[in-house]
Amino acid sequence: MTDTSTDPAPADAASLHTPVIAWFDEHARDLPWRRPEAGAWGVMVSEFMLQQTPVSRVRPVYEQWLARWPRPADLAAEAPGEAVRAWGRLGYPRRALRLHGAAQAITERHGGDVPSDHAQLLSLPGIGEYTAAAVASFAYGQRHAVLDTNVRRVLARAATGIQFPPTATTAVERKLARALLPDDEATAARWAAASMELGALVCTAKNEDCARCPIAARCAWRLAGKPAYAGPARRGQTYAGTDRQVRGRLLAVLREAVAPVPQSALDTVWHEPVQRARALDSLVADGLVEPLENGLYRLPHS
DNA sequence: GATTCGTGGAA
C-alpha cells in the first residue's frame, strides 16, 4: 500500500454527511412540498408527479391538486377521469390513475391518512421502492436509503468513482446507500433530501458544477480525473411515431372534451388506422379511457 | 432483466 496520507480522504460516510447537509441548509430550493403545511399527502402527491417529470413542470399542477384535493379522501371521492384530466400534460397519465387508486386505498384501509409504515406505502398502487422510502423519509423523518436517479449519480461519482450509475438500481448500490446512511434518524432523513438536492442542482447528469460541490475534494470520480462513462450505451428514447405519441394525442382530445366524444373525433389525431386502434385499445385496457355503449369515449367515471 | 409508458425544455 502506498502512502496516501497527503491525498484527500476517500469518501467515507461521515466525511460526506456534514458538508452536504450544510450545503443543503444554505442552498435548498423552497419547494411547496417541502413546506410543513404540505403534510404527508402533499409529499406523496409531489412524489407521484416527480416520477420522471421535472420540478418546473410539476409545481403549478401540484398547487392545483392540493387546492382541489387537500386530503386523500377528497381525491378518492372523485371519478378517476378527473384525476387524469387534472394531470394535464405531466406525462405518463397512468400515474394519475395510480395516485387516485392510492387515495382510495388510503381512505378505505388507513382512515384517510397516508401511512407512515414503509411496507404499507409500498403496497399502494404507483408506489415502488423509491417512492415508499421518499415518503417515509421526507414526510415522516424516517431512516431509509432513498435511491432516486440523483442520489444514485452522486453516490456513483463520490463513492464509486464512475460517471453514471447502472441502468437499474442494483444490490450493490442499495448496500452502499445503506452503509452511507447516518445512524441518527433525523440526520438520515436530512441526508436523503440533501444528497438528492445536490444531484439535482450541482452533481447533474450533464455539465456538473464541481466548483460548487461541497464534497468535490473527496469525490472519487473527480479525483480520478472524471473518466468518461464506460458502461453499455444508454439508448435514447425515440418518441415520434410510437404508440406513446398516439396515446398522448388521443388522451389530449379526451382531457379537453367536456362531453363524451365520437370515434370520428379520435380518428383525426393519427393517420394510420391500425396503430390508432391499437393505441386506443391499450388506453382502454389501462383504464385511462372508457368506451360507452353508443360508440362514444370519455375519461373513466369509475 | 429488458420494455413500456408522455411531455417538453435545454444543449
Place this chain on the structure above:
DNA sequence: TTTCCAAGAAT
C-alpha cells in the same frame, strides 16, 4: 435539428 433526460413503476 436531433439528442438527452427529468424525485420510477409495473410487467
